[in-house]
Amino acid sequence: MRLSLIPSLAAWALLCAAALPAFAAVSAADDTQRTVTLRSPARRIVSLAPHTTEILFAAGAGAYVVGVTEYSDYPPEAKRIASVGSGISLDLERILQLKPDLIVGWNNGNSAAQLAKLDTLGIPVFKSEPHGFADIASSLERLAHLAGTDAAGHAAAASFRARWQRLEATYSRRPTLKVFYQIWRAPLMTLNDKTTPSAVLRLCGAANIFGGLPQLAPTVNIETVLQANPDAIIASSGEQDDVFGAWRRFPKLKAVAHGNLLLVDGGLLNRSGPRILDGAETLCRQLDAVRDKR
Secondary structure, three states, X not given: OHHHHHHHHHHHHHHHHHHOOOOOOEEEEOOOOOEEEEXXXXXXXXXXXXXXXXXXXXXXXXXXXXXXXXXXXXXXXXXXXXXXXXXXXXXXXXXXXXXXXXXEEEOOOOOHHHHHHHHHOOOOEEEEOOOOHHHHHHHHHHHHHHHOOHHHHHHHHHHHHHHHHHHHHHHOOOOOEEEEEEOEOOOOEOOOOOOHHHHHHHHOOEEEOOOOOOOOOOXXXXXXXXXXXXXXXXXXXXOOOOOOOOHHHOOOOHHHHOOOEEEEOHHHHOOOOOOHHHHHHHHHHHHHHHHHOO
């Protein structure tokens, strides 16, 4: 009698399996603490910032990215993906044509009005805004979950955390250096401590002289920098030509007098993606050389 039930139970199990969706719904909190829920893992993703493009590829979801913004140039495959405009001026019509099932936006880098418009259109929007290394690692896991690539995301996050901890163990207790981190020359702009480049400075045992300002990217003046007299001035490649020209006019400024005008790769340090640790490792070595001159 029991044996006769086996074919019927097997048939019932097959019917139940056929009735289930291919994928279950997935959810993850974005960096504004909103929960983003998809009916199934994303298969058509539009990325609205270079750092989110890098995170998606590192998390194993690169094959599902169908749209990116300008300057999304890493990994090289990203340059072959359809453009949806600039980060501050999105081509909403083009985005809709791509039929995304997930948009990964930059909370403080994209137009707030355009992100809100995408929200009203019913397209799930994950807003990214990493403030430190823990946020980047978590982003790898959360976006991987939304794309159904959890294994790749967890592996990438574990590797990122392990490297971060190695760098922290090596450099974080070095004698503190005061530094000015210049992101633009005219007007003169910097970053506060709630940004990932400042997290890199702390990792390397340096203090951002404008870290306590409330704005993420404040405009400052030369006089204030001269008064702080930093041990080093850091500027990124990709800015205007001769990024240090204005500072060489002040030969008594400590950073100038000791030759501590440090050029870094903005594509690494100014993007809140996994490669920020490549930039961190280089900058930590540069700052160690500054210490050797003291």
